[in-house]
Amino acid sequence: MFLYRNLINTLYSCEIYYLESPKVDSVVFTSLHMKFRQLFLFLLAFSFQVGLLAQTRPSCLASKKIIYHSSKAAEVYLVWGINYWQTPSSLLLPKNSIIKNKFAYTPLVRSGNNYTVSITIPCDTRLDYYFWISKDNKGNTVDGWDTNNNNNYYTVNGNNENIDISDTNLKFYNKPFSIIEKGKLFLFFSFFAFLIAAAWYRKTRNVKAYNFLPGLFLTALVFIVLSRFEISGYSKLSFPISIGTLFPDLVWLALVLIFTALLQYIFRNRKSFSISIVIGYGIILLISIGISLLNIEVVRQLGTPFSYKWLYYSDFLKGNDAQVGAAKTLTPWYIKNLLALLSSFVLLGFAVSILFSQFRQFKSGRIAFYCILFLTVIASYGLYLNLHFPSSKIQNPVFAFVSSMVDPPGKNKLSKMPIPDSVKSYFTPAQAPISNTIYDSLHPIENVIVFVSESTPSRYISLYDSLYNCTPGLKKWQSISRMYSNMYAHIPSTPNSMLSILSGIYPMIDYRSALLEKVQLPSPSLPQLLRSKDWKTSLFFSSDLDYAGMRKYATAQNFTTVEDNRSIPCKQTYTVTHSNIDGLDDSCIVTRYLDWLRNSQGQKTFSLLWTNQTHNPYYTVTNVHYSSDETLNRYLNALHHTDKVFDQLLTSLSKAGTLNKTLVIFIADHGEAFNTHDQKLHASKVYEENVHIPCILYNPLLFNGKSNNDIYGLVDIAPTVAQVLGMNIPSHWQGNSLLTNKNKSSRTFFISPYTDLLMGTRHGKWKYIYNVDTEEEELFDLDTDPAELNNRKNEFSQIALQEKQMLGGWLQYVDGNYKAWSK
Structure with a gap:
């Protein structure tokens, strides 16, 4: 830039000299003046272009020479993107490439049965690609795809490399009409x-x-x-x-x-x-x-x-997440x-x-x-x-x-359903705070950490007999833990799960959220209770708290410190989607918490740490092979990083000598689906992959590696913390402590309101799901059918009726509370 400014100043001085020189007649002056102007503009444009290229081209580039071997094709295109299918910059596109529906299409050069192309990308960039065959070996127009059996091809090697691929996975399709x-x-x-x-x-x-x-x-x-x-x-x-x-x-x-x-x-x-x-x-x-x-x-x-x-779930498209999602679909090609x-x-x-x-x-x-x-x-x-x-x-x-703007008729029927006295008694609220004695007076707790792993079903956690060994950190500390094998989220929604964890209450049985509606939530919540006892409290959130009213809710809980990706210092951030679901490397919230803890010497502390890297699109830089499903594999790599971060937290507490006086709760806000029950992500169903989550308590003096098979929900977290600390449980909290002796008759409830209104309950081995919109029922025996494939409703109609009555009682109980809190 220094040379660039000197060039401009020199040319300008020359022009001024000729303007002021008495020795130059008007004709010569005009000619020279125009030449200097043209030279000036040319050099200015050239310098700017060179400067722009210097700024946009990365310092390290790697060439990927891809050779595709096929005797079935006559015309082959490489369909590719970078860093999990982001659209590549135009500077990276080889000759004759086009962008179609956000993907780059680059023709391969044919030599016999070999098709070759070279792609040059920055060294730290992942290349995602597959092959499209537009003409077969007879010259006919076809629709052939080699997607590595739907797992896609990719490379993360930062060096120059040659990649040879044969057409063993090539498939031709009758292209559906679009x-x-x-x-x-x-x-x-x-x-x-x-x-x-x-x-x-x-x-x-x-x-x-x-x-x-x-x-x-x-x-x-x-x-x-x-x-x-x-x-x-x-x-x-x-x-x-x-x-x-x-x-x-x-x-x-x-x-x-x-x-x-x-x-x-x-x-x-x-x-x-x-x-x-x-x-x-x-x-x-x-x-x-x-x-x-x-x-x-x-x-x-x-x-x-x-x-x-x-629309409501997306916060009325106000968030960048919804806007970017729409922009990814509404590409220029699509709009045209x-x-x-x-x-x-x-x-x-x-x-x-x-x-x-x-x-x-x-x-x-x-x-x-x-x-x-x-x-x-x-x-x-x-x-x-x-x-x-x-x-x-x-x-x-x-x-x-x-x-969708009105309640389905089935909800009105359920809210007016006659409820047996046994069901009514189940939902009879406490009339006064529940007195508590300290859980273990010999080992008092001075620090509490609730570590929330974003979008994490229990089936991918090693302690839950997962097929994937991607969480060795959690297993490493098993000897000082207590695992709860039947913990459930009440709704596959982050803001509502935060409500259940901190306020100890169920979410609204509706697509509407208590965080966005005019609801006067009862107090105290867990953070408010702790602050009243002179505890220092904090919330460190790896993403953006402005989504769906979470910042307003968190502020109302009277935390001492509330920070998210906008305020937590972090050199490593993730901007794959350029939206408000992007965030920090999860290790940064642990680093920030440990710094906050050191500055809280002599005070009792409570902190909620909320990760983000396991949220779609699954932010990770590692590529360990856990699954042939490319999307699931990326997720498991992100989960492995979360596990590594959690191990870092416990190791730091142990080295500092504070682990003995710290209760650490590892929990998830909801699950995540990968093509099970005809769904992806998490919000649309209430099957096990959506709502069955891990829950593990850690402390060297309180736990010894045993597990608990009773059934719990996220509303039980706040009462658990209160019992460990010997504090009375407020009467409006709707859960029970995980540390009480709960028998097999225990149950929990869950909903998903974003497509049809789905309500469900887990009781013993039975799981019952009721579609309020269509009035369809499902009953699963999870002991013999953990994948929820065999609906037993017709065989056990009496059990289905009893479970439906419980859902009716739960609906009436929750709706009654929210009506009272909305006055």
Whole structure:
């Protein structure tokens, strides 16, 4: 930059010299002046470009020469990204590469049956890739993919390397129809039809406003039918089933048509108003088509149409997480094709309406059209009634969004269900604080740490007989622990789990959250109770507390210190998504806690440490092979790092001589699913992978490696801490201490409200799940069916009824409390 500034100053001085020189006549001056200006601008632009390249190109680059061997192909592309499929910079793209739907497509150079390409990337960058074959060895256009059996190929070697891959995993597919990929084709065809219709209109000029009703309807129907077939998988369905899947969409379009036709009839003598009605009708249909097209990708990602519940869960799209998620889907390629399809509707709708104008004198033709429409809806309804098809695949997105804003009828039924006295007595709250004596007076506790591992089901923890040995740190300290084998999260949601851990209460049985609603939460919470006893308290959160009201809630708990990724010092951060789920290396919260603990000498302390690296997209720099499933393997590597961080915490406490006086609780906020029960991530179900979490207590003087098989939930954490410290348990806390003698009749409850409202309870060996929206029931014997594959509801209907009554009692109990707290 110093040389760059000197260059500018020198050129400027030369120009000023010639401007002021009396020896230069006007012609010469003008010529020299222009030459200096041109030279100045050229060198300025050149210097800027060199400086820009120097700033953006990394200092260390590695070349990856990939050689693909195939006798089945004639044209091969490398489809690739960096650092877990992020879009590479344009500076890294080889010649003839393109970016499509966020991935880079680079053609390989053919030499016989070998296809070669070289990719140059920064040394510390991971290269993710697979191969797309666009033409076979006969020159036919095909759709072939080598994705390493859906595990993808990748390399993290920081050096130059040659990679040889054969086509043993190459598979050819009948490419499914995708309407979004046909945007340009639709636009071309529609524009051609529009030109013909426009010429016809100029000749006849006899189009009436009402002609646009059936014309736009039929055009909209084409787009919505194609969207629905793509979602439901038309190629795999019989024709009657496919027609049945259209019923909700036909009802929506028919309602819009009938309502518009009535308005047209009422205002038939007011031409300007009639035209406005048609324009409004067209806009509604245009929006409906746009929603239907977007719904294809939404169902693919969420498993259900976008609903008000998901909007609420995303904090009304205010967070960067939701915005970045949408941006990843709405790539420039996607937006261009979407706009092309919407434009096609306008053009084609006009053309079809012109066609209908030719039948204006044939009243019988118009009547026939509406009769055919009516019969089609009736036939579709008959087929719809006999469908055994996931409702998420056939729901009209408009109906789905509107219906999600109201409670399902099943919830009202459950809230009014007659409850036996035995169930009522289970939920009878304490009338006064529960007196406690200190758990072990010979070994008093002066420090409490609740360590929360983000998105961690128990099945991946080594102490729980996991198939994956990725948590050796937790196992290393087993001799000073007590493991609870049946601990459950009450809802697969981080903010609500924080509520249960700290306030000792169940979340709302609703998609709404107590952290965002106008609820006067009862006090004291656990941190408030400890502060009243002169304990110093802290919360160190590895991600962003601004999500879904967590910062406001944490502040209200009267913590001495509250810090998140914005304030915790850390050199290692993760910005894979560039959103508010990005955060710190989890080791930084341990380092910050230990520093805070050293500054709290002579004081009793409580701290909540909340990790983040095991949150999707699973932030990790290691690549130990645990699983052939690439996504699961990345998650297990992130979990291994969390385990390493936890081991670092206990080792530091042990070396400092404070472990004997410290209670450490390792817990998770909820689980995580990897293609089990037709789901990914964690929020949509209440199967074991969603809600069964680890819970391990550590202290050298209190525990000796034994385990406990009773059933508990996150509301039991606060009472446990209170008992260990000998503090009275507030009457509004809804859990029990983990250290009490609890028998096999114990149970817990959980919900997932973000698709259908799912409620569940675990009692003994039985796990019962009730879908409040559809009123479907599932009953699993976890002793013989831990994977929850065999629904025993029909065989044990009496047990299912008893469990349903317990859910009814729980709903009435929780709703009653929140109504009281909302006054």
